[in-house]
Amino acid sequence: MTTTAVRATHALDVPAIRRDFPILETIINGHRLVYLDNAATSQKPRQMIDALVAYYTSQNANIHRAAHTLAATATERYEATRQKLARFIGAPSPEEIIFTRNTTEAVNLVASSWGLANVHAGDAIVMTQAEHHSNLVPWQRVAEATGATLTYLPIDDGGMLDLNAAHALIGPRTRVVAITHMSNVLGTIAPIAEIVRITREKAPGAIVVVDGAQSAPHLPIDVAALGCDFFAISAHKMLGPTGVGALWGRRDLLEAMPPFLSGGSMVGHVTFESTTWAPIPQRFEAGTPNIADVIAFGASIDYLDALGMDAVRHHEREITAYALATLRARHPALTFYATDDTNVRGGVVAFNVRNVHPHDVSELLDGRGIAIRAGQHCAHPLHTVLGAVATCRASFYIYNLSEEVDALSEGLAEVEKVFARAIARPQA
Amino acid sequence: MTTTAVRATHALDVPAIRRDFPILETIINGHRLVYLDNAATSQKPRQMIDALVAYYTSQNANIHRAAHTLAATATERYEATRQKLARFIGAPSPEEIIFTRNTTEAVNLVASSWGLANVHAGDAIVMTQAEHHSNLVPWQRVAEATGATLTYLPIDDGGMLDLNAAHALIGPRTRVVAITHMSNVLGTIAPIAEIVRITREKAPGAIVVVDGAQSAPHLPIDVAALGCDFFAISAHKMLGPTGVGALWGRRDLLEAMPPFLSGGSMVGHVTFESTTWAPIPQRFEAGTPNIADVIAFGASIDYLDALGMDAVRHHEREITAYALATLRARHPALTFYATDDTNVRGGVVAFNVRNVHPHDVSELLDGRGIAIRAGQHCAHPLHTVLGAVATCRASFYIYNLSEEVDALSEGLAEVEKVFARAIARPQA
Amino acid sequence: MSEQNPLYQDIILDYYEFPRNRGRVDGADATCRGHNPSCGDDLTVSVKVVDGTIGSVMWDGHACAISEASASMMTEAVLDTPTESARAWVRTVRAAITGRGESDPAIDLGDADALRVVNNRPARVKCALLAWETLDEALTLAAAIESRAHTADGDA
Amino acid sequence: MSEQNPLYQDIILDYYEFPRNRGRVDGADATCRGHNPSCGDDLTVSVKVVDGTIGSVMWDGHACAISEASASMMTEAVLDTPTESARAWVRTVRAAITGRGESDPAIDLGDADALRVVNNRPARVKCALLAWETLDEALTLAAAIESRAHTADGDA
């Protein structure tokens, strides 16, 4: 890849990066798009889009099952992304990477294949109060099917995982610890390595499943250093196409797991009576995979690699600190839900404007071309804990500028003007 | 859509169509690509590719959960494909269409959600000998999990489903009839409406699941007229992107089915203790879907609609008849496995060259830029029935020309020359 | 009023800031909850029917300005009207907002006419309709309870 | 010989058309099946080891010309050699074909040198190696059976 945005130093060249993202030129409601909904999905660099076009215009073929040139090339390129992703997240081997549709399917794969085979009545599944539904509902279903119990590790006032509670609540009955690396509402980062240490000590038979949907796009990831057993991601949140996710799993666990979906490509030999399974990772990739998008995702990983994940993290710490400082200073009617300490948080910022429903905030911002998200962000239980019916969420990425934070602030000033009388009332 | 290839008459304007498929200009091993591997995956018109590019360069956003303009537009366009597809296959309502990754996942959805809840020990699951692994292995797993038995309807010498056997073998214990509409090896078309009639009469409690992976791209489909209960397709075989499939299911059945995958977007309300499910189709679409590709698939459906599926079918009957006549006339060393009657077959042609392994045939053809497939085409059991270790498979689509059949024939002449001595021996 | 966004007209903001009939009806015949999971709108409508006429109706909960304003307008519109006219109101508002279905020409929407601003905004149509659809459900429920009570009387 | 495709050299076609040592070894010490599910190659190698030397080795099954020619070459190369040299042959052919791993400089590949044509053709590398890898497995199996027999002797 030759990206114009590569820099040797720690600072991203944001204007150069922005030139790689054609959508940032879009005019929304008469204004240049200010895209602050990156926790929902990121925008895409032309390098990824070009890879898709190149694939469909000159390389398209089904993989794995044919010797013709197009098919052999497509197979190689598909497997190349597996290698890139393994390197990107520090996986010991590409065979431990399974492509899925998204994080949700990756978690379902673990819950269904490992969970239903290994979780028994009376076992405990431990999660946190901050889980996204995708790393929560599948485990509720495992608990229902097996008779296991559910435990939720509490978060503190700063939105941080309470490690004392982890010490107290992870125990010999614990069979699964399923935990979000970075909260998609609070932006806070869970101390995974520490949780793994506690789990290994207190519950040696338990697996630690990490939902990396929000962390992999924004933090340097090394699954070997984290020490966890499974790690799930979504390509669409990290400059990649929609329709691709991945599960990394420890080889010994994956090799012992029964298939998840079944059909073509995941079998060894099939007879009318019975079937043998292919080795990993094929065993878990039934049917024609999302070939084009997996190949294009390779270009996204190249792009992030070229920037350097340290530089990405550095940029996001800066813009998040600027955003928190600016919004707190200029908008006293705002409530925030997590610590400001960018050592332990990323660029997802949830907030509320006193007495104004998040939907109205996002509506008024949208009128100015500013895209934020309003709602419960697939985290209903967390919102109960926060005592908020819903929240506004602004979330940053590599192409966001401090000027866009300023635009957000101006937009909030409009909200404050329109809803001045409601805001003036005490908190409802 | 404005395609240059629209014609009011019954004949496709193949040269005009070819101009819409940029990959057909590709040079493979010094020769212009002759793509005859359409049963594996089809090539893509620029209209589909353009839709992808347009989405990522100016419309990309996550759907369903936000009110900002990009997200609202993406949601509308995603749902528009659901409507188009419902119309395309004659589904009574778009809500009965569930987007999956591919046919394989669609069948897994039915097998897992309906099958595990409704199939019991002693019930029979009836398939055919011609099933693709994707409509076979998931049912083997249901049988294993539930104690049901497996029955395979035989095919006759012409590769046609034996209806007498269906009368004899579908009975009161039958709970599932899973059947491929068009064989991906033989090209033969199963009489679905007749199978449905027999099933309703003999086994009123059974569902009929149709694997439409090979039929939807090539035949006019009307699921209401077929009378089946579920119908599965893959977009990548019908001019669409990889990573999208769909399941159509009867509303009353879908509404009574438990979720398949779980996570974001498929829930009603989630608490720490339990969860309610969203109505169909959302209940079956967990997590961020393959938004871009579903939207782009809409362009593929538009393209096929503009051609007219009757015209598509007409073209394929013609080119298939020409291919069978040409190959039989010029290549006496070839064995075929199915009837030549294009009334009951489509454009998938399996064959073998006496004493030459299919892999070698495909290798030599590939040297001339001709892409066919060699192997067992994810139908191991069928190959046992055919008495073939593997087969060569040429398969046609809207852009194939009779000149390409001639090129195939010339390529086979080279095979015959290279392997002359082996071919001269009696059949091994 | 916002210059940029026509949604936030004074009349809507006024209803939002000064809610009418917010709370729960004591001894309600029917109470229904309307939920819009995508944005978190969550409204409860309670109603008491006296001799076929809506004797009390209130709404409660938290939702966006459009939803809450619409809920207040709804209670003002249907209070003291026969349940049949309340149903006609629901249909008429639905037709005004979505352009689909029949409206009752006899009904003058009055303040509720402002809800038309959500036209062509699918994500906001749900908000504007939430209280009305929930009222509709509550009236159906009240009627069902009533008819069951009558059947029970008849049986006795 | 094909002018277009270097894979089908006369030497490969010759081995394909006139297979050597095709069949099953009577009273084999080990028989292993090698399978290439993507293209349907399916070969069985049977071997008899006498005093640490390969006394008989045969292959059977159906596969592509490269696979079958390679299988014939394999049997010719290792027949009557010590199992250790047979292992060295497997390593050397693997290195020649894939460019990875160590080769034994003492080995002259002879006819099997023709298998290098699959270099850079991942889909065909598997074909060319199938018989060799299957032999490797069979030798491992034979050794395991042998050592178990010895242990059993010791126990008795």
Ligand SMILES: Cc1ncc(COP(=O)(O)O)c(C=O)c1O
């Ligand atoms: C008849 C048939 N069924 C099912 C499939 C599986 O489709 P997919 O691999 O897209 O899931 C295929 C194609 O591979 C097929 O031809």
Ligand SMILES: Cc1ncc(COP(=O)(O)O)c(C=O)c1O
């Ligand atoms: C923390 C977290 N986990 C899981 C998910 C689910 O990701 P996806 O919808 O791509 O499956 C998301 C994003 O929606 C997320 O933010």
